[in-house]
Amino acid sequence: MRRPLSDRAFALCLAPLAAVATACPVLVAAFVANNAAPVLVAVGPMAFLGSSHWAPTSGEYGVLPMVAGTLTSSALAMALAGPAALAYGLHVNLFAGRAFATSARLAIGVLAGIPSVLYGLVALTAIVPHLVRDHPPGLGVAVTAVTLAVMVLPTAAAAVDAAVQQVDPGSIVAVRALGLGAWDAVRAVVLPSAGPGIRSAMLLGLGRALGETMAVLMLAGNTVAWPSGPFATFRTLTGNVAVEMAYATGLHRSALFATALLLLVLVTAIVAAQASRTPGAEA
Amino acid sequence: MTPAARDRVARVVLGAGPAAAIALVVGIAWHVAAGGAGAVDWEFLVAGPRSAGREGGIGPMIAATGWVLAIGVGAALPLGLGAGTWLAELSGPARLLRGALDVLSAVPSIVFGLFGMAFFCEALGMGWSLLSGGLTVAVMILPLFVRLTEAGLRGVSSDYRAAGAALGLPRWALLRRVLLPEAAPALAAALLLATGRVLSESAVLLFTAGASTRMPTGPMAPGRVLALHVYQMAIEVPGGQPRATATSLVLLATILVTTALARLAPAAIARLAR
Numbered sequence: 381m382r383r384p385l386s387d388r389a390f391a392l393c394l395a396p397l398a399a400v401a402t403a404c405p406v407l408v409a410a411f412v413a414n415n416a417a418p419v420l421v422a423v424g425p426m427a428f429l430g431s432s433h434w435a436p437t438s439g440e441y442g443v444l445p446m447v448a449g450t451l452t453s454s455a456l457a458m459a460l461a462g463p464a465a466l467a468y469g470l471h472v473n474l475f476a477g478r479a480f481a482t483s484a485r486l487a488i489g490v491l492a493g494i495p496s497v498l499y500g501l502v503a504l505t506a507i508v509p510h511l512v513r514d515h516p517p518g519l520g521v522a523v524t525a526v527t528l529a530v531m532v533l534p535t536a537a538a539a540v541d542a543a544v545q546q547v548d549p550g551s552i553v554a555v556r557a558l559g560l561g562a563w564d565a566v567r568a569v570v571l572p573s574a575g576p577g578i579r580s581a582m583l584l585g586l587g588r589a590l591g592e593t594m595a596v597l598m599l600a601g602n603t604v605a606w607p608s609g610p611f612a613t614f615r616t617l618t619g620n621v622a623v624e625m626a627y628a629t630g631l632h633r634s635a636l637f638a639t640a641l642l643l644l645v646l647v648t649a650i651v652a653a654q655a656s657r658t659p660g661a662e663a
Numbered sequence: 664m665t666p667a668a669r670d671r672v673a674r675v676v677l678g679a680g681p682a683a684a685i686a687l688v689v690g691i692a693w694h695v696a697a698g699g700a701g702a703v704d705w706e707f708l709v710a711g712p713r714s715a716g717r718e719g720g721i722g723p724m725i726a727a728t729g730w731v732l733a734i735g736v737g738a739a740l741p742l743g744l745g746a747g748t749w750l751a752e753l754s755g756p757a758r759l760l761r762g763a764l765d766v767l768s769a770v771p772s773i774v775f776g777l778f779g780m781a782f783f784c785e786a787l788g789m790g791w792s793l794l795s796g797g798l799t800v801a802v803m804i805l806p807l808f809v810r811l812t813e814a815g816l817r818g819v820s821s822d823y824r825a826a827g828a829a830l831g832l833p834r835w836a837l838l839r840r841v842l843l844p845e846a847a848p849a850l851a852a853a854l855l856l857a858t859g860r861v862l863s864e865s866a867v868l869l870f871t872a873g874a875s876t877r878m879p880t881g882p883m884a885p886g887r888v889l890a891l892h893v894y895q896m897a898i899e900v901p902g903g904q905p906r907a908t909a910t911s912l913v914l915l916a917t918i919l920v921t922t923a924l925a926r927l928a929p930a931a932i933a934r935l936a937r
Contacts, residue, residue, distance in 0.1 A: 384833060386833040386834075386835060387833055387834045387835075389835075390753075390833070390834050390835040390838075391749075391753050393745075394745050394749040394753060395749065395753075397741070397742055397745025397746050398745065398746045398749040398750070398754070398757070398760055400746075401743075401745075401746040401760060401763065401764065401805060401809060402759055402760045402763045403763075404763065404767055404802050404805060405763045405766045405767045405770070406763070407778075407782065408770060408774070408775070408778045408802070411778050411781045411782045411786070412774060412777060412778055412781070414781075415777070415781050464679070464680045464683055464684075465680065466680070467676070467677040467678075467679055467680030467681075468677075468680035468681045468684060470673075470677050470680075471674070471677040471678050471680055471681050472681055475673060475674040475677055475678065476678070476681065480681065481681075484681030484682075484685055487681070487684040487685040487687070488684050490919065490922065491684060491687060491688055493859050493863065493921075493922050494691065494863070494915065494918070495862070495863030495864075495865065495890045495893070495915075495918070496863065496865065496866070497863075497865050497890050497891075497893040497894045497897070497911075498691075498863075498890075498893065498911045498914065498915060499691075500894070500897070501893055501897050501907055501908065501911055502691055502695065504897060504904070505694070505698065505904060505908065506694055530687055533684065533687075534684070537684065559666065560666050561666030561667060561669055561670040562673065563666070563669045563670050563672075563673040564666055564669070566673070587769050590771070591769070591770070591771025591772070591773070591774070592771070593772060594866050594890075597894075597898075598894065598897060598898055618773045618866075621773050621776075621777065622773055622866065622869065625777070625780075625869075626870075637777055637781070640773065640774045640777045643771050643773075644770060644771075647766075647769040647770060647771065648766055648769070651762075651765050651766050651769050654765075655762070655765070
C-alpha cells in the first residue's frame with residue numbers, strides 16, 4: 381500500500397534533521413582530525429604515541445606520560461567507583477526499603493547533575509588542605525582518582541540499577557520460593573542475567589573518567605610526568621589540551637588536536653565495546 | 664549460614680554503596696553552602712566583578728550563562744525534536760543514527776571545545792563568542808535531547824496511532840494534535856534535563872565563548888559562564904576560592920531547582936492538560 385502524499389512529505393521534512401544529527405559526530409571527528417593532521421604528518425603517529433618527551437618549544441610531541449596519567453587515574457577511579465556502583469544497584473533493587481531506595485536514587489540523580497568544576501573545587505578546598513603539609517602541593521594521583529571516582533559513581537550506578545531492573549522478577553521470585561534469600565537470588569539469577577548490562581555500566585563509567593577535564597585539571601597538578609605515586613603530580617590527555625590550548629600555535633596546536641583525537645578514538649572504542657557486549661541492548 | 668543470615672550480611676555490606684551516595688550529596692551540599700552562603704546577596708548576583716572577581720559580583724556571568732543556555736537549547740530543540748520524532752515514528756532500526764548518537768554522547772567535553780573552536784569560531788568565522796559557545800553546547804546536548812524525545816513519544820500509547828490510522832488522519836496531524844501534546848510532559852522534562860547539562864558545562868566554553876568578565880552586549884560578544892567562573896576563581900585568581908565557592912552555591916542551587924522541576928514538571932503539566 382502506498383502511503384498518502386502528506387505522510388511522505390512529512391518523512392521528507394524530518395529525514396534531513398535526522399541526517400544532520402547523524403552527521404554531527406562525523407563533523408566533530410573530521411574537524412579534530414583535520415587539525416591534528418599536521419603534527420601526525422610531521423613527527424609521525426608512532427613518535428606521537430610512543431615517545432615520553434613532550435617539549436613543544438623544541439618540537440617534541442610525545443604523549444605517553446599523559447596516556448599513562450589518563451589510564452592510571454581512570455583505572456583507580458573505577459576500582460573505587462565500580463564496586464560501590466554494583467553494591468548500589470543490587471542494594472536498591474533487592475535489599476533496601478522503599479524510602480531508603482528512593483533517597484539513594486535521588487542522591488545518585490543529584491550527584492550526576494553536579495558540575496565538574498564544583499567537584500574540583502570541593503576536593504580543592506576540603507581534601508587538598510589536609511594533604512598540603514605532608515605532601516606539597518597536595519595535588520596528584522590520589523586526590524584526582526578519589527574525586528574522579530565520586531564523579532563517575534552516578535553514571536555507573538544508574539546504569540547498574542537499570543541493568544538489575546531488567547532482570548526477570550519471576551526468576552527472583554522462583555529462587556525466593558525455594559526458601560532461599562535475596563543474596564542467593566543475586567548469585568543464582570541477578571548477576572548471571574544482568575552481567576552484560578553491569579559490564580556495560582562499568583565501561584560507561586570508564587568512558588566518563590577518561591574524558592573528564594575540569595576537575596582533573598584542578599587536581600592533577602598538570603606537570604608532564606609519569607603518575608609514579610599517590611602524591612605525584614601528573615597530567616592527563618584532557619588536561620594537556622586544557623592547559624596549553626590558550627597559547628598554542630602551529631604544530632603545537634596541532635599536537636593538542638591530536639591529543640583530542642586520541643581521546644575521541646579511546647571513547648569510540650569503548651562505545652564499540654559496549655555495543656558488542658550488550659547484544660539486543662540497542663533499543 | 665542460613666539464607667536469612669546471608670541476607671543480613673549482604674544488606675549491610677551492599678548498603679555501603681547507596682549510603683556513600685547519600686553521604687556524598689549531603690557532604691558536598693553542606694560544604695558549598697557553609698563556605699558560600701555568607702557572600703551571596705542581591706549585590707553579588709547583579710554587580711560586575713571587581714579586583715579580578717575577588718570583590719563585586721557575578722552579574723555578567725549570569726547573563727553569559729543565560730545567552731549560552733538560550734542559544735544552545737534553542738538550536739538543539741528543533742534538531743532534537745525532529746530527529747527524535749523520526750526515530751520514534753518513521754524510521755526502522757536506524758542503526759547509523761543511533762550509533763552516531765552513542766558516540767556523540769561519549770565524546771569528552773574538551774573535545775567538543777576544540778571542535779567548536781575549529782568549526783564555529785574559525786571555519787564559520789563566529790570568533791570567540793556566546794554564539795559559538797551556545798552552538799557547540801547544542802551539538803553536545805543533542806544526543807540526550809534526541810533520546811529523551813524518542814522515549815517521550817514511545818511512551819504514548821500505540822492505541823492513539825491505531826485510532827489515528829483508522830480515521831485516516833495524516834501522520835503529521837496525528838503527531839501535532841495527539842502525540843506531541845501527549846508527550847509534552849516528557850518533552851518538558853527533557854528540556855529541563857538538557858538545561859542542567861548546559862549549566863554545568865565549562866570545558867566546552869573555555870575555547871569557544873572565552874573568559875571575558877565584561878557584561879555581554881549580544882550573542883557575538885564573548886562571555887564567561889558561571890561554571891567557568893568557578894574554575895577561574897579557584898585556580899587562576901589567588902585568593903579567589905571564597906568567591907568560587909559562593910558562585911558554586913548559586914550554580915548548584917540553580918541546577919537543583921532545574922532537576923527538581925524536571926521531576927515535578929511532567930505530573931504538573933499532565934494535570935494542567937486534563
